Amino acid sequence: MNIAKNMETIFVAALVVVSATSFATASGPAPRLAPTVAVQAGADANMTVVTVSAKRLSAAEKALLKG
Known part of the structure; x- marks a missing residue:
């Protein structure tokens, strides 16, 4: 059986x-x-907060990563 047909x-x-x-x-x-019932975002005291403190890559550094 030919499937294409x-x-x-x-x-x-x-x-x-x-x-x-x-x-x-x-x-x-x-x-x-x-x-x-809608729960407000600030209501949970046990919420984990992540802060990223890193510098952004320059255009030259991005070019090196791309290969």
Whole structure:
């Protein structure tokens, strides 16, 4: 079987399978979830903070790294 000759048939068959699967697995409307409470970013005292103190590379140094 030459796959290149039958590519359109394979595509249509895959499309039919995907469409049938989406209709078969589609239930009713999505359940409504209770609203969640938003947490502010500053509320967690145990949050890890990382500070990077390094100088930026110059254009010549970047060129050396690229190879």
